Amino acid sequence: MNKTSFLSKMKQKGTFFYWGIVILPILNYLVFFIGVNINNVLMAFKEYSVVNYEKQITWVGFANFAKIFQDSEVLGYLVKNSLIYFAATLFIVIPLTLLFAYYIVKKYTAHTFFKVTIFMPSIVCSMVLVIFYRTFVNEILDKIIIQPEISLIRKDETALPIMLMLHIIGGFSANILLFLNSMSQTSVSVMEAACIDGASEFRTFRSIVLPSIWGTIVEMIVIAMAGLATNQANLQAMYGNEASNTMRTVGYHIFVSIFDGGAESEIKYAYCSAFGLLATVVIAPVTIFARYLMNKLGPSDR
Amino acid sequence: MNKSLFNKKRKHTAYEIVIFVVLAVYSLIIAGLFIWAFLSSFRTHNNFRANPLGVFTEFDFGNYKYVFDSLKSSYYKGKAKVTVGLLTMFGNSVLYAGGGALIQTFFTAAVAYCCARYKSVISTILRNVVIVTIIIPVVGTMPSLLELLKNVNLHNTWIGIFVQRVTFCNAYFLIFYAAFEAISWEYAESAFIDGASHFLVFMKIMLPLVASLSLTVFILLFVQFWNDYQTPWLLLPDYPTAARGLYHYLNDMQINNVPAQIASGVIIFIPVFTIFVVFRNRIMGNLTEGGIKG
Structure with a gap:
């Protein structure tokens, strides 16, 4: 295998490794930080109540x-x-x-x-x-x-x-x-x-x-x-x-x-x-x- | 630090004397409080009531036996009340603290390694995300997290807890980042030539080089999770940990026996105290933003 081909293959494998490692933490961040915070903003404008044992959510503004x-x-x-x-x-x-x-x-x-x-x-x-x-x-x-x-x-x-x-x-x-x-x-x-x-x-x-x-x-x-x-x-x-x-x-x-x-x-x-x-x-x-x-x-x- | 400069016989400065006095008083309060509490835990309720300061008047293990039998935590599964004992709570604590610390340490180190050694736009973004997340205070998201976990059926499950630990957004990321950046890449290049994969280089070469730092981070996270009673209380209600059990024991069960209260605290404190005694030099001297020490 020549040097260029070796380096190219290693770079490709490195990309797989990189994404293999970072993908789960990135998903975690998107869900548990970004997602949770967006949901938090939305929740601030809602009201939760229970009617006939059913959870009801209504928008209540401020x-x-x-x-x-x-x-x-x-x-x-x-x-x-x-x-x-x-x-x-x-x-x-x-x-x-x-x-x-x-x-x-x-x-x-x-x-x-x-x-x-x-x-x-x-x-x-x-x-x-x-x-x-x-x-x-x-x-x-x-x-x-x-x-x-x-x-x-x-x-x-x-x-x-x-x-x-x-x-x-x-x-x-x-x-x-x-x-x-x-x-x-x-x-x-x-x-x-x-x-x-x-x-x-x-x-x-x-x-x-x-x-x-x-x-x-x-x-x-x-x-x-x-x-x-x-x-x-x-x-x-x-x-x-x-x-x-x-x-x-x-x-x-x-x-x-x-x-x-x-x-x-x-x-x-x-x-x-x-x-x-x-x-x-x-x-x-x-x-x-x-x-x-x-x-x-x-x-x-x- | 140069001993000749700082340790040789010399005149004590005003700063040194004043701070020595302040620290001596502070240490006396802390050490006195812990020693007094520990010795009081070996006294009967009546003996303690008669003279709270008479710490050497009695030595009895009865409180520990009493706490071991009575420190229980209850929760409802449907309409049935389930009660768990201290050993189960210790088991839950070990799983909660040990599992969480292990996962968080590994992923923080792994992402920091990728960002430090595989330079790309994504790496820069991830590093900046960590810095911004640390700097910007976000408050009161627990209800939102609870709702999210309930909606995806991860509330009250170990998976729900451990999935949250697959994170890199914490201050330890920056410490790992600096440590990996300081390691020569020639080790990796030699291994690549010998046929090692990227994963193997990370696991067999890079991670062992920061093993000392990893262990320190693991211990600090373990202690933090062991002592946390609020998060398991909200997110893991059917798996009470020892710290949460202690909270309910003291607040809900109205224990009037003061030495027994102290004994319950000592029992929960012993595991982390043992860790502290064994690893005190590592915990207090192995963490630097510049990388690896010692």
Whole structure:
């Protein structure tokens, strides 16, 4: 066989192999992402009802969206709480994780132990973490240290801070791995040179580490923004489907609404789709614009 | 990292001291919480009630036996109530987490390999699709997915779950992509000359070269799926997993015995904790966007 014929045959076989591999994932994407999202948009304008044991679907225009705004007080709580969790991630979790990761990368005292303890919550099922945390609050804080009349987890004024604390404790572990991996690729020789030149810790961090991992920081913020409408903040694990309106986040509200008519019922599906669609329409452009701005205005690693 | 630079005896900076204190407090809370909870699971309800902090006052396996016997999950098949025990739920968890992680890891790696090594318009489109899908937040599609699965009779079936895992749209795609791009194509060319097929080159040469990364991704996905109780609850109601069973156990059965509640959490936590202990270095140090490490 001459070389041209061999290469042509290999190219043909390569095409078969290529399509053999990618065809199923492409079909999966078309059905479970594109298809599901198109169906989601359509569902947002429908209403599901049961008449004489028969499922009936009717087009209702923007009625499902109107329902979302009907209870403006609840909507206010959902938006406010989701923003509070987002702010906690943005201003506490991400900056502190960044500082923790830098500490570990520089192999300061007990870095291995700290790495394990920071990462630990991310491997624990949220149910398990909540059991441990709830027991601690109920049995230690409630009964021994603070002794309030109503449990801190049940009282409206204290429930949110208690859940926020759990969100922050668990939040470090979700981000630490990406920051560590990103930082470990920062050039050691550049950091060494800075150290020899007498650069301070802050200067090295600001001028070398930060620009080199800026992309990761942007992605973390983008994920946190996306989480504005999906973050359930462990509410399901802590309260089941019964968390009070004053504590609910958008993500939790959408999830538990699926069960409002019973787990097998489709009555609330359209409402959930409308809520999800509305959240996507609001958050997606903001996220993309914020990402664009952060990439444009952020520090350069050159 | 250069040890001479970072580990030699030197004056501690303010940053180092402050972060050390913060991390020490944080670690104390986390480690303290886990150790206290674990030791409390070996106490009787009355002993725990008398003094929640007296962790060394009793050591009894009764809670574990109680949980093993009572942690059950029920669902309705028609009008008949079906109850499954902990072992069945563990079996479902292994299948859900193991099967899902295996399929997703393989297809993510395979598509990333195709896109990295077989450059074409389709490859570019697929890579951009992944990036766009990761960046754009899409919310509240679960009802739509449920409806779709019900309409095609895939709801409440293992096939319905596994078909969804034949996906490449996740962050691990980019990691695999970078890893495959970094591998020299000369290995493949030599194998082609020796008569190997494209599939054989992928399976026998390329995949083993990223075996370490694949295992890390598999473990991370396994842990994620093991801990997920919401998706199996909605999409696989007749096959309760251990995490879902735990949720119902604690929320529906009104267990007042606090140490038993903790013991139920410990039982579900043990498998992933074991995986974490065995593979901790791999999990925490083997994933880089640049490719393969270690």
